[in-house]
Amino acid sequence: MMELSLIGIGTGNPDHLTLQAIRAMNDADVILLPRKGEAKSDLLDLRRGICDAVLTRPVRVVEFDLPTRDAQGDYLGAVNAWHDAIADVWREQIALHLPEGGRLALLVWGDPSLYDSTLRITERLQRGGLEIDLRVVPGITSIQALTAAHRIPLNRLARPVTIMTGRLLRDHGWPENADTMVVMLDPACAFEELADQDIRIWWGAYLGMPNEALVSGPLAEAGPVIAQLKPRLRRENGWVMDVYLLRRGPA
Incomplete structure (x- = not known):
């Protein structure tokens, strides 16, 4: 049985x-760390740094090359073919x-339940006959880190919140x-x-890190600032992870 x-x-x-x-990291026999190419080597370094910071007993930390997703078609x-390959x-x-x-651990950015596919990939292993005792350890999401950094509530009083991707927003709008x-x-x-609409934005990149970047304000004003900032951050760091909150009407 694999845990x-x-x-x-x-x-x-x-x-x-x-x-x-x-505790879960220290209980593991092996921790797998994915390599995502030279351009994102800092992401691997961050995972290594986390292991160095919290491991208090000998745990094997193993790196592996993560397959890349075909961006065409x-x-x-x-995505399904990519998950099969992983x-x-x-x-x-x-x-x-x-x-x-034995006991295997994978470190997941944010939380395994939110826009992450490790649970779906694990299902593929189980369907393939591998006996797995699965444990999920929740983590702080980028959404929580964003609202904390900007010191704002996630939702308006008694109002819902929609979570989506940039691709869906671009293809389908608000x-x-x-x-x-x-x-x-x-x-x-x-x-x-959406820049011509009455919307405010709260944007953040590298949340919780020393190079954290935050921008907020009316979308018509803050949007161009973010659009100029993102390419520069990507050039300086080799990668950028960001998230933003949009809200209609006045703050």
């Missing part, structure tokens, strides 16, 4: 780890490092009846499609 812990690690700051996450088809790599790493079973919207996974600036 697999999917551990939410927040946005890269070791202070974001819960005590449960630290059908989006859902490409599941194959996980299976290979398990066979190599824990052939007799959802009907939405009041507050959180947008994740937006490599471009999908909010530019």
